[in-house]
Amino acid sequence: MTVRTAAETEAGDVIAPVTVPVSRETLVAYAHASGDQNPIHQDEEFAKSVGLPDVIAHGMWTLGAAGSVVSEWVGGAGRVIEFGTRFTKPVVVPTTGADVVIDGVVKSVDPESRRATVDLTATAGGDKVLGRCTAIVQLD
Amino acid sequence: MPVNADFQGRSYPPSGPYAVSADQIAAFADAVGSDDPLHRDAEVARAAGYADVIAPPTFAVTIAQQCDRAYVQDPEAGIDYGRVVHGEQRFVHHRPITAGDALMGELTIDSIRMAGGHAMITTRTELTADGEPVCTSTSTIVVRGGEDQ
Numbered sequence: 001m002t003v004r005t006a007a008e009t010e011a012g013d014v015i016a017p018v019t020v021p022v023s024r025e026t027l028v029a030y031a032h033a034s035g036d037q038n039p040i041h042q043d044e045e046f047a048k049s050v051g052l053p054d055v056i057a058h059g060m061w062t063l064g065a066a067g068s069v070v071s072e073w074v075g076g077a078g079r080v081i082e083f084g085t086r087f088t089k090p091v092v093v094p095t096t097g098a099d100v101v102i103d104g105v106v107k108s109v110d111p112e113s114r115r116a117t118v119d120l121t122a123t124a125g126g127d128k129v130l131g132r133c134t135a136i137v138q139l140d
Numbered sequence: 141m142p143v144n145a146d147f148q149g150r151s152y153p154p155s156g157p158y159a160v161s162a163d164q165i166a167a168f169a170d171a172v173g174s175d176d177p178l179h180r181d182a183e184v185a186r187a188a189g190y191a192d193v194i195a196p197p198t199f200a201v202t203i204a205q206q207c208d209r210a211y212v213q214d215p216e217a218g219i220d221y222g223r224v225v226h227g228e229q230r231f232v233h234h235r236p237i238t239a240g241d242a243l244m245g246e247l248t249i250d251s252i253r254m255a256g257g258h259a260m261i262t263t264r265t266e267l268t269a270d271g272e273p274v275c276t277s278t279s280t281i282v283v284r285g286g287e288d289q
Contacts, residue, residue, distance in 0.1 A: 001176060020173055030171040033164070034202045050222075059226045064172030064198040071197065077176050077236065078190060080197035084230025084278075135197075 003075035006114040006139040015073045015104035015118070020065045022057055023097040030061045044095075056090035062100060062129055063087075066120050069102045073118075074137040081115065085133035091124040100124045104135075114139045143259035143283050144218040148252040152210050154268075157242035158203045165195045165239055172196055182239075194236035201229065203237075204265040204277035207245035211263065212281075219261075219283055227260060228280035234273040241269045250278070257285030 027041045036058055039046040047055050063085050071077040091100055104120040120133040162182070169179035177184040178194050185193045212219045237243070250262040260282055267275040 001178075026171065029167075033167040033171040035205065060198060060201050060229065061172065063229060064168075064174075064196060067197040068169075068172050068174035068176070071174060071176055076188060077174065077178050077196050078188070078194050080233065082230070082232050083197045084228070086228045087226050 001072070001075050003079070003140045004073065006109055006111055006116070009106060009109050009116055009139055011106050011108050013106040015069065015102075015120070017101050017103040018069050020069075020100045020102060021097055022061070022065075022091060022093055022100055024055060024093060024095065026097075027055065027057055027061065027093060030058055030064070034058065034060065036060065052090070053092050055093045057093055057098075057100075059087035059090075062091055062122055062124075063133070065100060066102050066122050066130060066133055067135075070104060070118060070120060070135045070137065073104070074116075074139065079138040080135055081138055082134075082136040085120075086131035087129070088131040089124075089127045089129045091129050098124055100129065107134075109139070142218055143252060143254075143261065144216060145252045145254070147211065147217055147249045150211075150249045152207075152247040154244040154246045155207050155210060156244040158206060158245065160195065160203075160237055160239055160241040160243060162193050162239040164202075165193050165199065165237075168199050168202070169196050172198065185238075190236065190238055192239040194238050197231060197233065198229075199237055200231055200233075200267060200275040200277045201279075203243055203245055203267060204279065207247045207265045208263055208279070211247060211249060223284040225282050225284065226279070227282045228262075228278075230278045232276040234275060237267075237274060241274065243267045243269055243274060259283040259285070
């Protein structure tokens with residue numbers, strides 16, 4: 001993994017879209033790894049009984065997937081200094097799975113601290129599922 | 141019972157320690173689709189200046205949610221967990237969470253706001269190791285209002 005430098009990074013640079021598949025198995029693995037065993041993320045009958053269209057992904061899975069994309073772009077997970085979002089819409093995961101498309105754009109680069117602010121976008125089925133998803137990353 | 145606004149501003153004594161293992165980090169990295177070797181190869185992590193393998197940037201939520209339990213499971217808080225959705229999440233990392241960490245978490249209820257029959261609760265967890273700051277995790281949950289509110 002190559003570490004990105006401040007010298008090669010400027011506002012307007014883009015993170016090309018990455019398509020991340022999500023299946024029911026992905027959500028079971030995330031439930032075990034995170035400890036979030038809410039049945040709306042695993043049990044179709046339960047999800048529908050509380051008014052959801054189907055099983056939905058954990059919002060934190062989606063944010064985690066976006067974190068993996070920005071970590072890869074900057075050149076290491078330890079370089080993501082600040083990271084956050086609003087959860088605007090659920091990612092619906094039918095038995096056939098779904099795709100989340102994640103991309104980003106550099107908003108600014110501070111040459112002193114060599115930190116960049118990156119806005120990330122995540123969409124599923126054409127819907128924006130994360131709102132104001134922003135990372136501050138440490139460049140070299 | 142509606143959400144109890146009296147909890148705004150309350151801080152809890154630190155909970156923990158929460159031990160972080162290399163296995164937990166690898167399983168979490170797998171689940172969020174990260175193939176960064178910093179999560180799995182201690183030699184690569186040490187070469188990059190870390191004490192051991194490091195966690196993905198959102199891993200802190202797994203610890204913060206354990207710290208939250210003292211609050212959300214308190215019957216006096218009035219939180220019906222079946223009505224909770226995650227509204228917002230933010231992390232400030234002071235250093236990466238690292239395998240071998242024994243984290244302590246100090247929970248504060250920053251704000252409780254009522255809007256349109258819903259309650260929006262912002263909690264902040266300060267994670268530390270050996271007294272040094274590791275991560276500040278801030279979470280807003282929305283407790284959807286019931287018919288009785």
